Amino acid sequence: MTLKNALMTGAALATLIPAMSAQAAGTLDNVKEKGFIQCGVSTGLPGFSAPDDKGNWSGLDVDYCRALSAAVFGDPDKVKYTPLSAKVRFTALQSGEIDILSRNTTWTMSRDTDFGNFVGVMYYDGQGFMIPKALEVSSATELDGAAVCTQTGTTTELNVADFFRSNGLNYTVVAFEKYDEVVAAYDSGRCDVYTTDRSGLAAQLPKMSKPEEHMILPDIISKEPLGPVVRADDAAWEDAARWTLNCLVNAEEMGVTSANVMDMAKSDDPNLQRMLGAEGALGSKIGLPDDFCAQVVAGVGNYGEIYERHVGTSTPINLERGLNALWKDGGILYAPPMR
Amino acid sequence: MSESTQSKAVVNDTLIEARPAPSSATGPLRWLQDNLFGGWGNTLLTLLSLWLIWLVLPGALQWSLIDAVWTGGSDACRANPDGACWPFITQRWDQFLYGFYEESERWRVNLVLAGLFAGIAWLVWERAPARNLVGLFMLFGFPLLAYLFLYGVPALGLPVVSTDQWGGFMLTLVIALTGIVVSLPLGVVLALGRRSQMPVVRSLCIIFIEFWRGVPLITVLFMASVMFPLFLPDGVTVDQLLRAMVGVSLFASAYMAEVVRGGLQAISKGQYEGASSLGLGYWQSMRLVILPQALKIVIPGIVNTFIGLFKDTTLVLIIGLLDLLGMVQSALADAQWSIRSVPYTGYVFVGFVFWCSCYGMAIYSRRLEEKLNTGHSK
Numbered sequence: 118m119t120l121k122n123a124l125m126t127g128a129a130l131a132t133l134i135p136a137m138s139a140q141a142a143g144t145l146d147n148v149k150e151k152g153f154i155q156c157g158v159s160t161g162l163p164g165f166s167a168p169d170d171k172g173n174w175s176g177l178d179v180d181y182c183r184a185l186s187a188a189v190f191g192d193p194d195k196v197k198y199t200p201l202s203a204k205v206r207f208t209a210l211q212s213g214e215i216d217i218l219s220r221n222t223t224w225t226m227s228r229d230t231d232f233g234n235f236v237g238v239m240y241y242d243g244q245g246f247m248i249p250k251a252l253e254v255s256s257a258t259e260l261d262g263a264a265v266c267t268q269t270g271t272t273t274e275l276n277v278a279d280f281f282r283s284n285g286l287n288y289t290v291v292a293f294e295k296y297d298e299v300v301a302a303y304d305s306g307r308c309d310v311y312t313t314d315r316s317g318l319a320a321q322l323p324k325m326s327k328p329e330e331h332m333i334l335p336d337i338i339s340k341e342p343l344g345p346v347v348r349a350d351d352a353a354w355e356d357a358a359r360w361t362l363n364c365l366v367n368a369e370e371m372g373v374t375s376a377n378v379m380d381m382a383k384s385d386d387p388n389l390q391r392m393l394g395a396e397g398a399l400g401s402k403i404g405l406p407d408d409f410c411a412q413v414v415a416g417v418g419n420y421g422e423i424y425e426r427h428v429g430t431s432t433p434i435n436l437e438r439g440l441n442a443l444w445k446d447g448g449i450l451y452a453p454p455m456r
Numbered sequence: 457m458s459e460s461t462q463s464k465a466v467v468n469d470t471l472i473e474a475r476p477a478p479s480s481a482t483g484p485l486r487w488l489q490d491n492l493f494g495g496w497g498n499t500l501l502t503l504l505s506l507w508l509i510w511l512v513l514p515g516a517l518q519w520s521l522i523d524a525v526w527t528g529g530s531d532a533c534r535a536n537p538d539g540a541c542w543p544f545i546t547q548r549w550d551q552f553l554y555g556f557y558e559e560s561e562r563w564r565v566n567l568v569l570a571g572l573f574a575g576i577a578w579l580v581w582e583r584a585p586a587r588n589l590v591g592l593f594m595l596f597g598f599p600l601l602a603y604l605f606l607y608g609v610p611a612l613g614l615p616v617v618s619t620d621q622w623g624g625f626m627l628t629l630v631i632a633l634t635g636i637v638v639s640l641p642l643g644v645v646l647a648l649g650r651r652s653q654m655p656v657v658r659s660l661c662i663i664f665i666e667f668w669r670g671v672p673l674i675t676v677l678f679m680a681s682v683m684f685p686l687f688l689p690d691g692v693t694v695d696q697l698l699r700a701m702v703g704v705s706l707f708a709s710a711y712m713a714e715v716v717r718g719g720l721q722a723i724s725k726g727q728y729e730g731a732s733s734l735g736l737g738y739w740q741s742m743r744l745v746i747l748p749q750a751l752k753i754v755i756p757g758i759v760n761t762f763i764g765l766f767k768d769t770t771l772v773l774i775i776g777l778l779d780l781l782g783m784v785q786s787a788l789a790d791a792q793w794s795i796r797s798v799p800y801t802g803y804v805f806v807g808f809v810f811w812c813s814c815y816g817m818a819i820y821s822r823r824l825e826e827k828l829n830t831g832h833s834k
Contacts, residue, residue, distance in 0.1 A: 160776055161789030168786055172551045172559075175790075198556075199620055199696075200786065201776045205681050209776075212685035214693050297799065320789075324796045326537075433791045 144354035153195045156182035157215035160200040163320035164428035178219040187416030188361045188409040207232040218346040233346040236359040241440040243337035245315035257336035261286045264308035280338040356403040364410035366452035368419035375418040537796040555623015568602045619697040623778040632766045638705035643712025668710035676703040681775040715757040719750030759821035
């Protein structure tokens with residue numbers, strides 16, 4: 118190996134070992150400089166993040182990162198994805214390996230203080246129950262004496278215990294180590310009730326041997342607000358992330374869709390003009406283009422469009438909007454005004 | 457009475473025509489008797505096995521072949537969830553093979569794979585020329601070249617494909633082969649060090665081996681991916697894949713060291729003394745006399761470690777690296793494919809790929825043993 122070859126080899130290897138990123142400059146500047154957003158997603162959760170047939174990541178969590186990319190670059194596809202397991206997600210965020218964590222992460226107080234800042238709620242999840250329709254039960258409070266299938270050592274197990282105890286109901290827990298085992302046990306009739314987050318229940322329903330014979334009860338027994346997380350010491354990036362999320366919700370509220378966003382931007386409504394950047398300079402105050410919200414909606418659609426595309430009633434997951442409907446439609450989705 | 461008449465009556469002076477052995481001593485019946493129905497214990501086991509096969513096989517064939525969905529897309533599988541869903545594999549074949557590797561750059565993976573198989577074939581084919589040189593190249597030069605080729609060298613017109621895009625079977629091979637290539641030489645060095653007379657070298661080797669052997673691989677991977685970045689200064693990151701590969705390699709070399717040490721201990725003292733009496737120094741006697749014999753003895757152990765390592769690579773999915781198994785599991789999360797038969801199909805496919813790979817290694821090791829057999833084995 119000649120010296121020149123050796124040097125070139127060394128240079129190529131050096132790209133792998135300690136890669137200094139100019140962290141001090143702030144994530145937003147950093148992202149703009151490198152030209153893409155490094156987005157941490159789940160290694161696979163139906164409707165939230167999964168590779169599609171063509172090898173592109175898709176899902177609700179994925180589309181949030183694409184929205185952020187549209188806000189920063191005007192192009193939703195400048196995102197690189199890092200699939201993360203639940204254990205490594207916060208380390209990846211803290212060590213700077215990813216710029217934003219969009220991985221069905223429940224917003225809790227301790228996480229918000231210890232690991233980073235949550236920018237808002239992308240999806241209101243909560244623990245629910247699946248039962249065979251043959252039980253003829255319409256509410257979880259009628260489940261006295263039921264055998265409940267769940268996973269060992271999870272908060273779901275504790276939530277079930279709390280719920281049944283506080284309602285004075287008897288129950289037996291049939292707990293399994295693995296997610297797949299729980300589903301198989303419920304499907305084979307070893308227990309009457311299967312419990313986990315409602316989005317998970319909905320994703321499992323089509324996999325039952327007779328999907329039409331099962332139903333998901335309307336009861337929600339825990340609060341699982343899932344949202345994106347950024348590093349705690351980075352206010353500029355946090356603002357960009359938060360207002361991208363708010364833009365998605367506000368756009369739906371004002372009827373702005375990916376189809377009509379360009380027409381809406383020309384409307385006379387001052388609210389729309391401010392939001393879509395035709396008037397004022399809301400975007401540039403947080404280091405984004407003034408029309409960032411128009412770019413977001415043009416690139417990925419508003420919140421409702423994203424929801425329907427990945428988990429809505431037209432998808433195999435088939436989830437009603439429920440809590441995730443706008444506040445004026447009976448849900449709790451409410452974004453501060455953009456003015 | 458004359459002698460001749462007597463002998464004529466008793467002794468046959470022509471050879472009896474050779475006849476085939478009676479069918480009770482050869483043929484399928486005899487084979488059956490010897491191998492399947494010799495003794496009542498044997499018979500019982502045979503019947504039990506037949507019963508188990510009868511129990512499992514028809515269902516397995518029915519599910520995987522007869523009832524299976526072969527063409528179409530997810531809709532075809534949704535219509536028939538009681539048989540295997542092979543379109544899931546065929547539609548995502550590229551994904552399972554290359555992960556998220558840039559589609560326009562996948563020829564690089566193919567070329568590296570072709571090089572790898574050509575190299576292995578060269579080493580397996582006994583009359584190929586310059587096998588020693590090729591062997592050395594495959595062990596040291598090829599991995600480096602392959603890495604540069606896969607990662608990319610912009611100066612040579614190969615755009616960079618960062619390692620977080622690597623995935624699928626390709627990633628499985630990268631991790632396993634790195635582990636194999638690093639662990640064998642490192643294991644030999646550690647084994648020699650552990651038997652060394654020098655106290656510092658010996659204790660360092662013992663500490664290294666016992667440390668890495670004493671922790672589970674999952675712990676090593678977690679340390680590499682969760683703890684290690686926290687020790688680094690802010691803003692410094694080390695490639696996730698590199699961390700995992702270093703962890704896997706060090707882990708495997710500790711095991712390898714103990715396998716090789718077993719071989720070293722099996723060599724009689726006379727060999728060491730013989731080598732010294734010829735005037736060979738330490739390294740010469742190791743290289744020319746001891747190691748060739750010791751490594752030959754422990755081929756089964758070495759291949760055993762390789763196979764174990766190959767399968768252990770699937771553990772990287774818990775740190776978010778999508779190897780073949782991880783890639784399939786991720787794909788299972790696509791709502792488009794949330795059909796009952798799909799997870800089973802995916803796992804059967806992964807199992808089959810791993811079985812083929814590992815059985816291939818086993819066959820190679822058996823051939824190597826036969827070829828190198830110089831009378832030590834009984």
